[in-house]
Amino acid sequence: MYYAPPSTGTIAVTGQGTLRVNPDTVIITIGIRTEHTSALEALTENATRANAMLKALREIGVAHEDIETSSFSIYPKYTYTNQTPILAGYEVEHMFDMTVKDVKKVGMMYETAVANGANIARQLQFKLANEQPYYQQALALAVKNAQEKARVLARTLQLPLHDVPIEIKENHPSPLLPRAMVLADGAAPPIQAQEVVISAIVHVIFSY
Incomplete structure (x- = not known):
């Protein structure tokens, strides 16, 4: 009886x-961003406005544990006369990360923050509290996509493809960058929830 030699050919595809x-x-x-000729005055004004903002946010139901400082900085500011730097004052910036568990409340939070001292926003990220189940579904779709591609190639080339791959390598995609914005005094942006992708x-490598 004749036995065909074992196949050694492979097809490599990428599935998504x-x-x-x-x-x-x-x-x-x-x-909160504040500026003053005196570092102490800039710091004092910043602290006063930040405390007012935090108090107002807590009054509309934002929990203490959902607000945390993300950055705090004091920068000297200079003007230049004949290319000579002259100290003009100081800028103080205090940024807070806030977790909003009800997407519908985001606009109200911006409105409250702006009305009580906030004047800058750095990022807005739409997320899932538990992303893993959805990622697993996407991973299964990626494997199926790879299988479909391999089958098309094998069928086109008339090759006896084995459905079970001999190697699978997962490639984690880069996270999407958050959007940036600046808050104008008294203007709360209308926030439309964006789908998380x-x-x-x-x-994947298949043999034939």
Whole structure:
């Protein structure tokens, strides 16, 4: 009886799976920027406005544990006369990360923060409290996508493809960068929830 020699050929493909999911959590970064000729005055004004903002946010139901300082800085500011730097004052910036568990409340939080001293926002991130189940679904879609690609190639080339891959390598995609914005006094932006895009990528090798 004749036995065909074992196959040694391979087909390498990349599969991708993507899900779009409505977010259940938003991270916003809001802060206070103050300037004064005196560092102490800039710091004092900043602290007063920050405390007023935090108090107002707590009054509308924002929990203490959902607010944390993300950065704090004091910068000297200079003017230049004949290319000679002259100290003009100081800038103090205090930024807070806030976790919003009800997406519908984001606009109200911006409005409250601006009305009580906030004048700058650094980022707005729509997230999922638990992303893993959705990523696993995307990963399964990526593997199926790789199988479909391999089958098309094998069928086109008339090769006896084995459905079970001999190697799978997961490739974690880069996270999306948050959006940036600046808050104008008295203006709260209308926030429209954006879908969270969950992607998975796999590199798969099949034999034939």
